[in-house]
Amino acid sequence: MTLKDVAVELKKRSKILIFCHNRPDGDTLGSAFALKHALEQVDGKVAKIVCSQAVPEKYGVLDFIGKTYLPTEINESFDCHISVDCASEMMLGDSYALYKKHSITINVDHHVSNERYAKMNYVEDRASCCEIIYGLINYLNREKTESVVNSLLLGVVTDTGNFMHNNVTESTLQIASELVKIGANLHKISYAMFKNQKIERAKLYAHVIGGMRFFEYGKIAIISIFKRDFETFSATQDMTEGFIDFPLSVEGVEVAVSIMETKENAYKISLRSKGKINVNEVASIFGGGGHILASGCLIHGFYEDVKDKIIRAISINF
Ligand SMILES: [Mn+2]
The missing domain is CATH 3.90.1640.10 (inorganic pyrophosphatase (n-terminal core))
Structure with a gap:
């Protein structure tokens, strides 16, 4: 139509x-x-x-x-x-x-x-x-x-x-x-x-960015947000919008990943690419989708397993 x-x-x-x-x-x-x-x-x-x-x-x-x-x-x-x-x-x-x-x-x-x-x-x-x-x-x-x-x-x-x-x-x-x-x-x-944010968001942001980790010789940057973090900083899930822009801004990073715990053993994954990797394809492996440069999916399991799965799915494209 x-x-x-x-x-x-x-x-x-x-x-x-x-x-x-x-x-x-x-x-x-x-x-x-x-x-x-x-x-x-x-x-x-x-x-x-x-x-x-x-x-x-x-x-x-x-x-x-x-x-x-x-x-x-x-x-x-x-x-x-x-x-x-x-x-x-x-x-x-x-x-x-x-x-x-x-x-x-x-x-x-x-x-x-x-x-x-x-x-x-x-x-x-x-x-x-x-x-x-x-x-x-x-x-x-x-x-x-x-x-x-x-x-x-x-x-x-x-x-x-x-x-x-x-x-x-x-x-x-x-x-x-x-x-x-x-x-x-x-x-x-x-x-x-x-250019305007709540103090709770600013504190959560500082904490999450402090925990940023790099993989595959610095080509993948991962930030993780756990349920307990929201409690610690009196923050809400919607405040994490835009967090992923920071890891993607790092020199050498091709794909930025945000792993957010939504329920016990359930993680919402957001993916951003600078262009070399099609993250729509990566997300679709796990039943998600989006665009070539921005996509998302949901993965169940333990945090370390979820993280490894997503790194593997991205790195086969390097
Ligand atoms: Mn839109």
Whole structure:
């Protein structure tokens, strides 16, 4: 299906339920709220946003990011369900059961590993999902209000690491430029996302970075975050967003790995590559996925075994 087809579908519906992914980030939230703000410009149209976890606190200063609902809080029915920035059923977390209940499901995403789990799937390889939503809003012929452009820029800024990742294309910059021209506040968004953090996060960060270890002659850098660390520093899981950028910044490192304990003997693995290694392939060995440069998976087992497995999976590519 084309992006125009998605717009046609959305125009037909008056009550739309938008789904964000688990551990919501700037791109899934920006995509969802841009779409909501655009859709609700038409009288009688209602869009609600569902996420299996609450919006992290740092988005609180951004007034264009509003309320999201937990799947258990949705009691009414909608005319269609649309997911944004969600590559797989797994990424929808606890929301997936609700999502699949509808006969009309739409999946708009930018991950190359997208599993096409919906009735209608639109997947385009872009730096951020918000770049696709920008095009969708054009097809919807909706006004790019301040809330719309700020929401879209939030996704572009976060998924490109403030325009520093190597997924940035000419079109990324063109869209960002257009958004700023219309009135998006780049400084406010970048500052909130990258230059402002809680003291609990700063302490956890210092501890985690202090434990960084190198493997394969310095080509792999690993950071590990354990459940007890969150208790020690009164920190929360969502605060670890961005930690992995530091190990990747080390000279000679090709792949950075974050191993985060989520339950006993269950570890969430995040992988980042400088370009030589396709970490989407590495994550897919363990049933995960993502992009060539950024991907993730879940591995069960003892920490040392999990760490060895992931090192082996990466190093066969060197
Ligand atoms: Mn994204």
